[in-house]
Amino acid sequence: MTSTSLKPPSRTSRKVQKLINTTYRNNSASDYTEKIDELCQSFNYPSNSLHYWSDPQQSLLYASPLYEEASPNQKLALNHLHWFANYNYISNSETETVIFNQVTADVFSSQASLQTLVDELVLETEQEHYHIKAFRKIGLATAKALIGRQGLNALLKWNSYKLTLGKEPIPTYQYRTLRSLAAIMHRKARLQYTSYLRNLEAENQFLFKAPTAGMLGRSLNYSLPIESFLGFNWGGGSLFMACHFYTIRIIANLYLKNMEHGIAKFYQKLKKRGEFIPTPTAVSRYHFLDESFHTSISQLLAKDAYRDFPQATAYEKFVANLAIYKMQQGTLGGISAVFPHRYFGDDCSVLELVYRVLQSSLFGMSDRDALYWVERCFCQEHQGFHEAVANRQRLLAELRRFFADFDYLWSVNRNMSLMASLGGVERAIGNNRQIFRQFASSHTPEN
Numbered sequence: 001m002t003s004t005s006l007k008p009p010s011r012t013s014r015k016v017q018k019l020i021n022t023t024y025r026n027n028s029a030s031d032y033t034e035k036i037d038e039l040c041q042s043f044n045y046p047s048n049s050l051h052y053w054s055d056p057q058q059s060l061l062y063a064s065p066l067y068e069e070a071s072p073n074q075k076l077a078l079n080h081l082h083w084f085a086n087y088n089y090i091s092n093s094e095t096e097t098v099i100f101n102q103v104t105a106d107v108f109s110s111q112a113s114l115q116t117l118v119d120e121l122v123l124e125t126e127q128e129h130y131h132i133k134a135f136r137k138i139g140l141a142t143a144k145a146l147i148g149r150q151g152l153n154a155l156l157k158w159n160s161y162k163l164t165l166g167k168e169p170i171p172t173y174q175y176r177t178l179r180s181l182a183a184i185m186h187r188k189a190r191l192q193y194t195s196y197l198r199n200l201e202a203e204n205q206f207l208f209k210a211p212t213a214g215m216l217g218r219s220l221n222y223s224l225p226i227e228s229f230l231g232f233n234w235g236g237g238s239l240f241m242a243c244h245f246y247t248i249r250i251i252a253n254l255y256l257k258n259m260e261h262g263i264a265k266f267y268q269k270l271k272k273r274g275e276f277i278p279t280p281t282a283v284s285r286y287h288f289l290d291e292s293f294h295t296s297i298s299q300l301l302a303k304d305a306y307r308d309f310p311q312a313t314a315y316e317k318f319v320a321n322l323a324i325y326k327m328q329q330g331t332l333g334g335i336s337a338v339f340p341h342r343y344f345g346d347d348c349s350v351l352e353l354v355y356r357v358l359q360s361s362l363f364g365m366s367d368r369d370a371l372y373w374v375e376r377c378f379c380q381e382h383q384g385f386h387e388a389v390a391n392r393q394r395l396l397a398e399l400r401r402f403f404a405d406f407d408y409l410w411s412v413n414r415n416m417s418l419m420a421s422l423g424g425v426e427r428a429i430g431n432n433r434q435i436f437r438q439f440a441s442s443h444t445p446e447n
């Protein structure tokens, strides 16, 4: 690995160092991850099934015409399914974080002064493994209890269909071309690959075996070559690019916080009243606390630390802007008819989820009735769309505040104007009508 010569510590560097040290000390001393693991081990759905896990506003189909007609028991289940589906997406995103934390930690390890940062990133990565395990275990047990194994298998089938779109083998020449392009643009004969990237490539032949399914993968349309291309740049030895990954990570942190902060407040309310606290509520609350350390680090690296390192080249600025632009278009690119805290448009897998819920013993609908309600909830305007817009607007305002003074960003990224233009109700309904036609053609009612 090459070592870039250290600049003498600047005022910002001292500020950065201090914040890294404090975050690492506090994060190491905390026991939130251990609590999450204990809760995950002891979880069983029946012991938690009679209680809300968050405010009713955080429920699948909230404020839709179906929700208005649902019984108290059905509403409770919709609240639990909201937790399952959202944390399923979060666990996919944290899988991406695990990869790129390690990719960038290797780059930072070239700087003796950043050893505590590397330790912090190793700790965060370990914590993400526990988070992912808890979200998956609790989420799957919940979904299995509510929509049955058959419903869950049907859902997984749709999800794998989505991922196979990007699973066609990457042509080697395409991969090599992008790799060489990144090396040329970094003005190097070959990329100064970090050991983590070298191992990944040696193991898989390419950096990734399959596209990732979290906020980054979705934003890149599950494109393996583009995801690898970003990997070459984030892990190619440039400190600016390694810091840039954290502009993507802070988007994910703020996305999550916009939903999870509400659950953390719900936890406090129950605790104050001395009421029963469901396990998933407690997991969300401890996750919120763990993630506050990660958010501090993302913020620091994205906003301050890069200023201490050699200035970005025009090429690096271009790649950095492109990645943020793609996030606006992807994971921030719309609203859902049925998930008040999902900031991208619906796709067939969401229609399939609702269809399976309606057909499960929970609602007991026939094929025909289930299809009727899917169309009504996804393709006709209702209050749920407006709830989603309001939640997304809060995130938009927070992202705008965060990116406002970034000097290297295009104005479309500084102002998040692409995200702002993609959040309309009419656009979402138009998109859903198209998807519904495709969905209905593969679900011809038999009764």
Ligand SMILES: [Fe+2]
Pocket (backbone or CB within 6 Å): 094, 127, 128, 131, 287, 291
């Ligand atoms: Fe996490």
Ligand SMILES: [Fe+2]
Pocket (backbone or CB within 6 Å): 097, 128, 291, 294
């Ligand atoms: Fe995290």
